[in-house]
Amino acid sequence: MKDTLISPAVEFYDVVTRTHSEGGDALRSVLAEVDPSAGAILDVGAGTGRTVQIIAEAVPGARIVAVEPDLVMRTVLTHRVVADDDLRSRVTILADDAQGMAIPETLSAVVLYGVLGMLDRDERARLWDRLLPRLAPGAPVVVELLPIEKPQTLPPMPYAKERIGEHLYEATLRGEPGEDDLMVLNTTWRITGEEGEVRTVHGTSQWHTFGLDDLARETGLTAERLTLQAGLLRAGG
Numbered sequence: 001m002k003d004t005l006i007s008p009a010v011e012f013y014d015v016v017t018r019t020h021s022e023g024g025d026a027l028r029s030v031l032a033e034v035d036p037s038a039g040a041i042l043d044v045g046a047g048t049g050r051t052v053q054i055i056a057e058a059v060p061g062a063r064i065v066a067v068e069p070d071l072v073m074r075t076v077l078t079h080r081v082v083a084d085d086d087l088r089s090r091v092t093i094l095a096d097d098a099q100g101m102a103i104p105e106t107l108s109a110v111v112l113y114g115v116l117g118m119l120d121r122d123e124r125a126r127l128w129d130r131l132l133p134r135l136a137p138g139a140p141v142v143v144e145l146l147p148i149e150k151p152q153t154l155p156p157m158p159y160a161k162e163r164i165g166e167h168l169y170e171a172t173l174r175g176e177p178g179e180d181d182l183m184v185l186n187t188t189w190r191i192t193g194e195e196g197e198v199r200t201v202h203g204t205s206q207w208h209t210f211g212l213d214d215l216a217r218e219t220g221l222t223a224e225r226l227t228l229q230a231g232l233l234r235a236g237g
């Protein structure tokens with residue numbers, strides 16, 4: 001399994017997803033039409049289980065396979081799944097990455113939220129080769145991407161803001177081009193209380209840049225944009 005980059009900012013993952021929720025709404029509405037008897041729903045890079053929770057609510061009765069290679073993220077995922085009777089009975093957790101995961105025979109939907117940019121072109125090509133033959137007719141592949149199609153400089157911008165108890169958590173994001181198609185993204189988290197700064201945490205991650213149209217070309221599927229970041233891939237006509 002390829003090493004995933006564990007950022008010290010992993011602790012704040014769920015703070016970010018609370019701030020940015022429109023991709024979740026798009027996922028919910030696409031999945032509302034899925035027939036769970038057509039096969040399992042595969043969530044690749046399931047993270048802390050935000051998407052697993054949405055899948056479970058949107059498609060009652062669906063069998064869900066959640067793939068998450070990172071120990072910290074998977075620990076939160078397992079915590080979430082085991083604490084809920086419904087999730088515990090339906091969600092299978094795989095400690096693999098997209099390159100090595102076992103794929104269920106037939107899939108009624110695939111969720112690739114925030115993960116495709118972790119794979120380079122060749123890794124994505126191998127993923128499509130393994131995944132596409134398993135899709136049930138008309139099964140949606142729902143993706144969430146960073147809205148950055150080419151490496152570029154991103155000036156510092158506010159990224160998340162949340163109050164937890166007596167502390168305020170504020171994140172700033174900035175980016176710079178890396179090698180080839182890579183973006184290097186740096187976040188700075190400042191946690192402050194009444195007395196001033198409590199702590200500051202820096203995180204770094206990398207993302208291979210491409211757009212929804214590139215994914216349509218790679219897969220041969222038809223692409224539809226759902227939000228600035230979310231998109232739907234599906235076999236056309």
Ligand SMILES: C[S@@+](CC[C@H](N)C(=O)[O-])C[C@H]1O[C@@H](n2cnc3c(N)ncnc32)[C@H](O)[C@@H]1O
Nearest residue numbers: 004045046047050070073097098113114115118
């Ligand atoms: C931005 S998070 C998205 C989590 C979740 N899908 C969501 O939208 O809330 C990306 C996740 O992909 C995982 N990841 C990184 N590289 C991966 C790979 N090669 N295969 C599968 N998952 C990977 C990370 O560990 C992380 O949990």
